[in-house]
Structures are given as structure tokens and as C-alpha cells.
Amino acid sequence: MILLEAKFNWKKSTPADETQVAALAKDAEITPFLARLLISRQLTTVEQAQAWLTPTIEQLHDPNTMFDMAKGVARIQAAVANGEQITIYGDYDADGLTSTALMYETLAQLGAEVNYYIPNRFTDGYGPNVEAFNRLIDAGTQLFVTVDNGVAGHAAIDAAKQRQVDVVVTDHHELPAQLPDAFAIIHPRHPQGHYPFGGLSGVGVAFKVAQSLLEASADELSDALDLVAIGEIADLVPLTDENHALVKFGLQVISQTQRPGLIALMKAAGIDATTINEEHVGFGIAPRLNAVGRLGDANPAVELLTTLDEDRANELAKQVNQQNEVRQELVKTISTDALTQAEAPENQSQPVLVIHGQGWHEGVLGIVASKVVEATHKPTLVLSDNPDQGTLKGSGRSIKGFDLFAALNPIRDHLVAFGGHAMACGLTVAQTQLNLLTQTLIDAGKSQAIDVDQRATLSVTATLAANEITESAYQEVQQLGPFGMDNPQPIFEIRPSRVDNIKTMGSAKNHLKFMLVDDQQTSVPAIAFGFGDAIVQVAANPEDISVIGTLSANSWQGRTTYQLMVKDIQVEGVAIVLTRTNNLTKPLFARPATYLFFQGKLADQLQPYLSEGAKVIRVGVDELPAIIKDLVIVDCPPALTDLQQVLAATQVAELTTYFYERDSAFLSGMPSRAEYGKLFSFVKTHQNVDVGHQMAVLADFLKIDLNKLIFMIQLFFEAGFVRIESGVMNGISDPKPAKLSEMVAYHQRLQRIDAEEKLLYSKGPQLKAWLVEAMNQAV
Template sequence: MIAAQYRWNNHHVDQPSAEAQALAQASQISPIVAQILINRGKTTPDAVQAFLQPGPEQLHDALLLHDMQKGITRIEDAIAAEQQITIYGDYDADGVTSTAIMYETLTMLGAQVNYYIPNRFTDGYGPNVAAFKKLIAAGTQLFVTVDNGVAGNEAIAAANEAGVDVVVTDHHELPQELPAAYAIIHPRFPGAEYPFGGLSGAGVAFKVAQALREEIPQDLLDLAAIGTVADLVPLVDENRVLVYFGLKLLQQDERPGLQALIKEAGIHPEEITEQSIGFGLAPRLNALGRLGDASPAVELLTTLDESQAQTLAHQTEQENRRRQDLVAQISTAALAQAEDADHRDRLALIISGHDWHEGVLGIVASKVVEQTGKPTLVVNVNAEGRAKGSGRSVEAFNLFEALDGHRDLMTAFGGHHMAVGLTVPAENLTALADALDQEAANQHLADQGPSELTVAATLAVPAATMNLYHELAQLAPFGTDNAQPLFAFAPEQVTGVKAIGKTGDHLKFQLQTGTTRLNAIAFGAGKQADELTQADHVAVLGTLEDNVWQGRHSLQVMVKDLSAQAPTVVVERTNRLHQAMFTQPGTYVFFHENVYRQLADHLPDTATALLYSGQPLTPLAADSPVYLVDCPDLTADLTTVVTQLQPARITAYLYQKESLSRLGLPTRSQYAKLFKFVATHQHVDVGHQLTQLSTFIQIPRTQLIFMIQVFFECGFVSIAHGIMDGVTQPDHKDLTAAPSYQLRQQQMQTEEDLLTCPPAALTQRLQGLMDRK
């Protein structure tokens, strides 16, 4: 069985309300799209128009941001005075694009400017006292932070003491005690009037550029789009405008660095979407900072030298591949640890290892959470006994809150609901694991069940069309708070199941209803190929995507979640029995005594042999499987057995050595041959000479046995102690009245019902009998 990882909350947008129908007509969109927009708070034609047709007029006045005027005035003064300005950035994709935006803006304005990207492992996140002092000693007279700074109290105080101002541009959560910066430009500053608080670091840097240049800096939209998508901020309001137009610029980008990076990533520029950023460009930019120095990422984004761009893009690609290899290696070890005896029964996990690269542990933690559904910390333990790493959580568990009360066990800790970073003495890991488990119990994590996903609708496979895809594409770009619509599918069958990828990590299959097929891809689910092949009642949840291969477009489902039941009926009809069929616990039903006697003593101790004799049967215990060993003479007998036993699962071997239907009923000429023989031969030893008799009169042995039985029942022959004699002047009787003849007709009908019918028909028959409970 494949269990769904999420709860599916179906909104049934395929059944639009009257309000949606009216909005669709007024806005000239499909009712499905209208219903989705209503569900997302867009209920008027004007709101729909503004959402579907983003425009530059939707960008807010940059001067509304807190301290914006004060901050840009200080920057302009520094430019005029030819002061050395240092942009203090961050090492992730949002941080390096923010740095590039600010660097290009100040360079364009004639500033004497450089930038500094802190090292994740030596400087840590945000303003670093030692780094600030070193930069001041090198001549920095003004700091402008991007994508960081609101928590840099100590470093900013050190700068102030040295007579150096700091202009903070940031978007992270504001601490209770703010730093004494010259200006703090932040979209969610308390009491400020800025109308949208969801900007990324790159978005804030873009607004500073807008204020400094007194125009919308269209040439920076590509960088703003990358930072916005990479940082998973809400893709609504101003962010939607930045990404919408940023994607258009990326599709024809003239930056040598981005051109080279796009090529290294194997992306066709004209097909760039927000997914190209999220899964292609952002991970590559992040890789540099995860593994070492992220400064080359800013060089890549800002260089005008094509040769340098190609060199830096190739370096970035190599680092990304190294990052992927590290993630794969550590994830394999981490997932194995998650399932061992010390971890599998815990509600939350602490996974530890040695010589694990600390820059990728957050990604590994996410993979463990995806596989197990459990909040997970992944840490590396160094030679000095220090464990350092990252944690990821699920919606139902506040990881920051769970660990916040146990700071005595840690030497460093920070984060939020879904993600944390921490350092802890290795000797405290067991105590921390126990504390985390107790916190999971306190938050009733076990009772929460899986996280919920919003499902747009359940679609029949034929309803998934390119036309629907294009209608939904109007809602793009997709991201946080504007999720790509998820659709559930319940196909009649799943075909073409196979694991793909170099190591079979991914799953490819087709959803089929009637003659319509729809390709589906499930990343990371390759191990489920065998289960899916054998499963019944498959349900698939995913997004509709346009798959382009060699210039041809086709629709496919990108699978987000999957469920499938183990088959309740397995048809394995056979004319040969072997030991492997009789190794599992359950009830093995026999319809013929000779087969029962041969096999009953060879079943495992956990199995029961039942010879059906026509007597009423007692229903089995719940979850009990039944194995139908041999084929009954009457279809009605199978019906009775299944309906009375009420099994949870059925495996139908329905063994029959020889097909009676293929043999057929004897012909008139065959009966005449036998009648002539018994009239002229007496004392025939049919007990020992049946094979010779079969050869002599040229009638197959099985058929001959049946004919002799019919003759015996009609009184045409007598048989005593294996000796057959013809009866002189027997009464005239119709052969079809013989019990054996009638039984043979019934057996042939049973074969047609159970043995020669298509497997799907037999499965449906047995499933129907089970459903009568």
C-alpha cells in the first residue's frame, strides 16, 4: 500500500458557483479560473483584471518605505563626497541578487563602491563584528546591508563607534531590540505606511534602486525576480509584478553571466518560468554559499566579460553538482538512520553523522521530513564533539518553540516555526532528542495527522487538456500564497510504471481512463514502482505541466502526492502448483478432495486448509486473506465460499491441470467407436489398460474416462473391480441425462466464467462478491 503524505482538501472548482459563473462572464475567463480567483480573494472584475494583467502602476511608491528618504539621502551624500561604500550582503540566492542590484545601482550613480559577502562558515549570517572592523580598516566609510542587518546590533554598534554609518535594507523578522543603524529600510517596520510587507531582500534592494534612480529600474527586474522566487516570499501584490516582468526580461536577458548560467542549467531561455528559477537558477546560486565563498555568484551576475561569465557559470555548475552529490550521499545515510531501531518510533528526529558538510544539512533535513513526515534535525559532529546543523519541520509542529525552552542544552540556536539552525555539544544530543520527543507529545503531534494540501478539484483523466492548462497558466507566476492549482485524479488504471533516472530515483507512469492516457512524473518516488504496478484504487495529486520534448508539447502531471491500496484481488490462474504459492498465512480453500489431500499437510503453521463440502461457512476474522487453490466445478460454489467467508483479500490460483473446454464434449463418432468396442469386447481391465485402450480406439485418455463414466451411469457398461463389460441389450437412454455429462457441461461453463475470461473480468467478479458484505 502507498499511503498519501498529505490530507487532500478538495475545493471542487470544477463545480463553479453562480458567483464564479458571473465573474467568469464579466472577466472573459473560464469558470474554473474564476472560482480559483474567488477562493483566493479576487471577487470583482477589477481585482481579477489587476491580478491577471500586472502592470508597473501596481508598484508602490518606494519613498513610503520606512527610512527610505533618510537612507537614500545618506547614500547620495556618500556618492557626492566620494566616500567608500561597502555593500554587506548574504550568501544565499536572495542575498547575492540583492548585492548585485545594489552594486549595479550605486556603480551607475558613480559611487565608489565594493561589496562583501560573508562566509557561512567563518562569518555566519548577518553583520559580523570582525568583518566590519576589517572592512572599516580597509577604508569603508558607509555600510549598506542587503538581505540582512536588522539583527546586527553588535556589529552596527562597532561601526558607529568607529564613526561609520550603516544603512540597513532588510526584510527579515524584526527583533525586539533594533540596531542603532543610521537608517532601517524595511517593509514591515512598525508604524510605517508601506502597503506591502512581503518583499524579499532583492525586492527591498530594488525599491532602494527605484528611489535612488527616481524611476522603475527595468534592467534590474531579472535579478529581483530571481531573489523573490528563491526566497519563497508571497508571490502576490508587488512581488507578482516584479516576477511577472522579471521573467519576461530573463527570457531575453543580455547579462553574460545569466546567459551562461541558463545554458549550464540546460534551460531554454524562451521557456523560462518561475520553476526555472526555483529548480534551476536559484539552487546553483545557492550552491556557492552552501559549500564556500558566494562572492563569485555576485561576479557572475554583474560581469560584462563573456569569457569570465562562462568561467564563473561553469564553476557554479560544478559546485552545484558537488552539492547534489553531497546531498545524495548524506540523505541516504540520514534516511537509513531515521528508520533504525533508535529512531523509527520517535515523533521527531535528531539525525547525526561525522564528516557531513554542514552547508547542505538543511536540504537533507527537508528530504527526511518529506520521506518520514517527522520534524527533523540533521547535525554534523566534528572531532571536538560539537554538533552543528539545521532542522526542518511540518506545519503541525512549531520547531522553534519546541527547542526554545531547551537552550541550556545548546550553545547556539535560532530560527522560526518551520526551520532552525543550532549548535549543541554532542554529549547533549540524546537529552535533546528526548526533549524534542516530549515537546512533540506536548504539541500533540501524533494526533495532528498529515499536513493539509488544497486541492482545486478532482478531474477525470480526459478532462485534463492543454486548453485547461493554458487557462490555468493565466494565474502564473506561481509561488507562496499563489500556489499552482493541484488536481486529484482517480484513473481507471495505471500503466507503463517504471523507475527512471540514473539510479531509478524517480517514477514515471500513465494515468488511463478509457482510451485517454496522461503521463505522470513523481520525483523521488522510484522505490514505489513495484507497489504501484500491483496496486488498486490509485489516486494521484499533482499539477498540470506542459512537457516540451524535441519541440513537441504534451500534457503531464507533476505528482505532489500519491496513494494506492494493495490489491484486494490478485488473479494468478495456473495449471501447475508449486511450493512458493503456499508460504503465506491465510485460509487456503480447496474444492476437490484429491487436491486437498495432496497439499493440506504442506501449508505453513500460520495457514488453514479448508475443503468446501457445501456446508455453511463461518466468516473469517478481519484482514484475513483467502487463497482459492483449485477451480470449483460450479461457479456457484465459488460465489458461496467468498460471500460466506468475507475475506479481506483474495488470491485466485484456480488450479486446473487440463482445460475441459479445450477438450470439448465427445463427438457422436467417438461415442459410436466406444459403443462398438464394448459390444465386441468383454472383461476389459480399464483399471490397468486404459492407456492402451485410448490408443487402440484413438480417443484421448481424459475424454475416454469421461465417456466410460457416462456409459456406466446410463447402464451401457458394468464395472466391477476395474473390469468393464458391455451390457447386453441395455435400455435406451439419453447420454445428456447422465450426471457426469451434466457435470461436464457445468464445469465447462465454470471454466468460461473463471478460467478463460479476461483477468479484469474475474477481478471484477471477485471484487463484486467481496463488496456484498
């Protein structure tokens, strides 16, 4: 039974062959743990392992094997020699900005007459723009070099050619069926090319062009690898093949960078350059660079990356950081509104979402769409209304299994603007076509058989015990990095004996922190961002929890601890809340649950306490439902078997126990031989004892616990030692011999003591385990 279901499908890797592990560990002189990690990534030979763990410059591919490289470089060199004005035409995202900065520095190093232009997202749009090209030509541009764009710039490139201005395209984006008529197209996946790796980002291609222009090795251009690492990480290209080496070397360059703008930007972001990794770039540096282009003119970001003036660098870094703060606030505000729309009744039943609002900033709508998809697992368009123009403009994000581009492509002629691919798109639509857009997406959701309930998959590398989350394990995992697309961080499954110290974190209490405890009582911190709402289920069953996550280091005040960054949580079993009490108050019956009583008389007495919608079950009288969502067991059963029968006969989602018992048989215990003798002597010498009204007086006289005395008199009555009529007790002269231990009341007393000992006085974990076992006996 699942109390808290995992958000993802956990795809567990097939365990590596231990003979293969031992051989690789021995031959590569690494630990078996690292060998298993390498084998899980199909790095099975010593050569593959060494090339991955310690890449070299020699592993990088020859830039001159890229199609049109020689032609494009010759044209640029001729422009430099002839003093032609060269304009680098870039892009407003982090990959485009770093591409522009790298190409600008390269051409400046050659002594070129060079400037750069970053198109404005809102006025120029993405890629070559006819009006922008013409303005630049009017201002003196004689050669365009595009970076991180250009393969879809047919109109602008044709317009430049008509004015006798050449365009050298350097790009990495998807190639259209017909390429533009540029002077040269340098692209790692050019259909006529044979470059061995097609996964370079825009800045990766720019770096290759720089190598060829300067006739330099990658080692000689290592100072530029900081820009390469930032652009590649930001653009989410596959960190395999030469990208793995480029980013690994680039992070090393960043750790020692002398670039004033990068130093200032890291300081503003609170990043320690000496410990830089891909996460610092992906979540600290890249978003700040992206924020500038999302909100307006991105040209200052290129100046930040290329300036040699420390004062100017600090000023620009401050501006960039402020822009990022504005971007974060916009995303937060718009996301709140968008998620409210997504959860509206009319949208809950829809497989695809079209969400819009007036005045939403267009530059952040892609981020907002991603957040809605993450929350709802539905393909989503997020659009901003522009009543003055009668249009809506925005971005879409999709889920695996739903082709967003294919869904909208049939109506592209009805859209003002449209472009994208299976997982993302950008578009502008007239207000009058909004219904068509929405219905088209809904119909596509049905035709593509979209399953919004299908969970995304996370690959789990291996299972670890809490005591295996150590510094050495963390350091060995880091050797596989830098991590990113096609080289994700290893995800491990942990099945602790229990979790302790469960608490929420954050101002909104939307994060969770707890300790993973194993059989050796090793405790390891676990941080689960976004799982604050799961605290009830985690706390309800801390012994039946599985988590998956990545290993992380946390440094604070000079001390480093190692922890698990939780990606997902699953809690087995039933939510069991143990609330043992001998005082039944009205608040205990405030919620509309199902209240179960073993004593029907007690149920009648507590009827006024029950809230509206509450249900009552009297064991042995009322029929027990097959499924009960919220069951409260009010009183203690006369025997454990009675409770076991109840729990085996119904399926329970949430179980609360009060186990009320007014007079504890366990605490008073079984009578002693002396107490039996004292009562026996009393009944032989006293007649007409009013036990109906004077029982407490009798208990005080005999110095026997009242609860115990009542049981003893019941036992004597069953054995034929006394008779009771109308509440008056008299002894029987010459009673027949009888063994008290054979009486029904005697065994009932033992069962009651056993039940109370288990249900009222055992430790919580042991009782929960017993209750879960009893529920698992259900047929």
C-alpha cells in the same frame, strides 16, 4: 480496500458554482476552464481576474510609503554627495546575493564610492558581525547599507555607532521585540509603518530603495527585475500582491537579459532563456547561487551577477556550476548516511530525530534535514560532530503541527548558539549537552502530541479526464503563474480507466512512468518522481488507480507533448496476480504464503513443494481465517459459487491465482447426442468392461475424449443405466427412463465448465473485476 495508500491527504476544492463560472467567462472573455481556476483562488470579479492575468506596473506600491525610506535614502544620498565609502553588507543566499548585486549597481549608477561584503557562513555567521564590521571600518567604510539582513544585528550596529559609522538597514526578516539602534530601518512590516504589503523578499526591499534613490518608476528600472525575480523565487516569499507582478515582469526580463553573468549561468545550467519560468529559477539558477555560500565565500556570485566582462562571466559561471555539483554530491552522500540512521531500530520508535555524523559539511545540513523529514515525516535535527571543539553544529527542519523553536527555546541557555522559527532552526551544542538536547525534543514531541502518522495535505483544484490534459489546458494554467508560495500550481485529480506501459525510470529505478488511458482511449504520459517502489501495486491493479498532479509540457526534438507530473498515487483494491497454469512446479510454492486447495488430495501430493512458513487450507476441511495477507489459490474450484464463498468469507491483501486444472471440462465440453447414443449402444452389447484399468482403451475405441467419457459413465451410473462393481462396468437391462439433464453429475459438469470458462479463459481485466466484486461481497 486500499492497495497503495496516498502519501498525502487530498483536500478537494468545492466545485465552483457554474452560473458564476459562466458569468466570469463571458465578462472576462475567457474559457470556463480558466474561469473555474480563477474562482478557486477567490478571483471572482472581472477586475480581479484581469489584474491577476495581466498585471501592470501601476499595481506596484509606492516605495516612499515604506517606513524610514525617506530618512534612509537621504543618508545614502548624502554619503554619495560627500564621497563617503559605502559598504553594502549582504547575505550568502540567493536572495542576499541578488539584493547585494542590485544595491551595488544602483549606488554605482549614482556615482557612489561603493563596495560590498558577503559574510562567510562559517566564520562570520548570518547577519551583521562585530568583527567584520570593525574590519570594514578599519578599511575605510563610513556607511553600511545592509540588504536582506540587519534587524537582528544589535551588537554589530551598536559597535559601528560607537565608531561614528551609521547603518541603514534594509531587511524583510521577522522583527525582534526590540529593534537595533540603526540610523534607519527600511522594512515592509515595520511596526510604525503602513506599507500595504509585507511579503517582499530582501531583493524586493532593495528594489524599492533603488526606486527611491534613483527617483525612478519600476518601469524605468525594469532591467533590475531579473535580479528581483531570482531572489524572490529563491526565498519562497508569497507570490501574491505585488510579488506576483514583480516576478512575472522579472521572468520576462530574464528571457531577454543582456546580463553576461546570468547568460553564462543559464548556459551552464542548461536553461533556455526564451522559455524561462519560475521552476527554472527555483531549481536551476537559485541552487547554483546558494551553493557558493553553502560551501565557502559567496562574493564571487555577486561578481558573476554584476560583471560586464563576458570572459569573466563564463569563468565565474563555470566555478559556480562546479560548486553546485560538489554541493549535490555532498547532499547525496550525507543524506544516505542520515536516512540510514533515521531507519535504525532505536530511531523508528522516536517521534523526533537527532541525527549526527563526524565531518559532515555544515553548509548542506539544512537540505539533508529536509530530505529526512520528507522521508520520515518526523521533525529532524542533522548535526555535524566537531571533536576538536567538542561541539555539534547543524540545522533542523520540522513538520506542520510541531513548533521546533518552541521545543528548543527552554534550553537555549544550554546551547552554544541557537536561532530559528517554528519550521526551521540552526544551532550549535556542546557534546556534553547532546543527551539533554535529544531528550528535550522527545519530550516536546510528546507534549505537543506530535502525530508522525498524520499526512500532509495537498489541495486538489479539480478532477480532469485524461483527454482534458491538452495544450490549451496547459497554457491556461500557465496564465495563473508564476507559481510559488501562496500561489501553488493547480493540482488535478485524474481517475483513468486504466494505466498502461508501466515502467521505472532512472539509474536507481526510483521513478515511475506510465500512460493514463480514459474511456475514449486517449493516452497521456504521467511521470511520478520517487514512486519507483510503487510499480508492483500499480501494475497489480491498473484499473483502480487515482493520481493527482500538475500539468506539464515536455519538448523533445522539436515536438512538445503534454503530461501529468504526479504528486501522489492511490491504488484501490487488492493486489491480484493472475498466473493461470496447468503445470505446478516447486518454484510456484517458494514463498511462505497461504495456499488454498479445493482438492484435498492435490494438497497432500504437493506438500513436499511447500516452503517453510507456508500454510495450507483445504476448502471444506480446514477453517478459513478472517484475514489472509498473501493468498494463493492453487486449483480450479468445482463451481464459481465455491470460490465466491471463500472470497466473501475472508479479507485478502494480496491474491495470486494458479487455477490449476489437469483435465479441462471446458475444452472437452458436454457430450453430444451421438456420443451418448454410442456409449448407450456399447453398454447394451458389452459385459464386464474393466473401466478401472481400461478406460483409455475404451475412449480410443469409442472415439470419445477420455475426460468426457469418464463424465458420461458417471452420469449413466447415477441415472441407473449401468452398474459398476470393483471397477467392472455392466449395462442394466431394461433400465428405468431417466433424464440425464436432471442428474446431479450433469449440473456439476455445467458448473465446472462455467468456472473454467470464467477463471481460465476470460481476459485478465474482466477476471480481475470479477474477483474484486466477489471479495467485496464480504459481510
